[in-house]
Amino acid sequence: MKYVRFTNPEKEIGYGFVEGEKVHLINGSFLDPQSQPIDAWLPLDQVSLLAPVEPSKVVCVGLNYALHANELNHSLPEDPVIFIKPPTSVIGPDAEIIYPKISQRVDYEAELAVIIGAIIKNATEDEASKAILGYTCANDVTARDLQMKDGQWTRGKSFDTFCPIGPWVVTDIDPSKLDIQLFLNSEVKQSSNTQHFINSIPKLVSFISQVMTLYPGDVVLTGTPEGVGPMQPGDEVIVRIQSIGELRNTIVKDNKC
Template sequence: MRLGRVTYKGKTYFAAFQEQNAILLEKPFFEGIFLSSQKLPIEEVKILSPTLPSKIIALGLNYRDHAKELGLPLPKEPLIFLKPPSAVIGQDETIIIPPESKRVDYEAELAVVIGKRARRVKPEEASSFILGYTCFNDVTARDLQQKDAQWTRAKSFDTFAPMGPWIETDLDPTDLKVRSYLNGKLRQDSSTRELVFSIPEIISFVSNIMTLLPGDVIATGTPPGIGPLSPGDVIEVEISGIGRLKNTVSQEKL
């Protein structure tokens, strides 16, 4: 099932997507799937980011082919960092390049959406804490990342966490195609087979550090082929079984 959030006539709703329709839900999907009788054509609603996480945990260097591209050894344990909820945008929203950076990059990623409170989860139990999966773009100010001793500034600007268009709940994440397209041209093309740490391992590792709450997002790393964005670009993240996350790019003017 595909789950998300939409606005319709100025109000925000949780929804399930079936074919070309959005079926409004009676309550948030974290409390169970209760379909209402209101079915709307997708073109009549605005699709929002599928969740508003309390936190976004992301991984660096979690694709073997990306580590090979960079000439770096594989990490011994997951390399994690945080992105703030204020960076979240959804489908068809605009990534804003801040004046503080001279190079802002796209990074296509598979993201896990947590479905219930998770603390010190064992890998073999991890699947029961997953609501589903969505597309994610770990937008990064590359020059600031290289300049700073840690990555917070480079990863945290407003609009630097596009996700969507929805959460797919029925998906095997072990062999999914992860691709990005810049202005219609293929830039990244890999598979989750290349993940260094599996999703159950990641959830276990993170939940032993911090409590994961319903709606929290874990972005699982990017494959090779990352590159810069420019004003006027259209960047798309495509993951098999989920769909495409599409965003435009603009320059912030102070």
């Protein structure tokens, strides 16, 4: 199943799931177990896809690929390294990533995103697995110069538009062996596979739930592979993950005063 959140031609927000080249509408969010499909469809090319969920938080995992840790000169962590992006960082497919005026280097980071489907706290790995609704593509955009300057990651990771996710939430796939790539202006910059995770998804979600309650629609980013690098205004960046699809965004200057 491919669940989507979108605006229709009348600019109204709706929910549904993709069937071929059409969206089968749902009478509420796909995160609501009471929602049901209705007898209505829209052509996929007549809707504008939004970020598929509106999370209360985005919990990110750093250094979950050994080669990425090496390229940043970090030793492998004993426990998963986690940090948070605010909901204001979340944008959807085809939306613009704003390059902050106070940064001189903004990097891409292709990631597999986990979408939580149930409330969990202090979950076992089995309970964590059962609480996952599905998966989507993500870009953990990072102001690398500010991250390195601060010594902790909140400012460099948290700018508005710094968490593109989408284009949809895919259920019923095995996330443990998916090809993941990032293209910058059509050139491959990252290419790896989730089989190289240091920590598995059930372990990560369980670990995070020992710290904080996770709610339906919350997002867990699972780490980026090696090959991170800078983007510039005018660039197009695409995250492509096997069995999910593509997340495409463009970079623009911050023109606000």
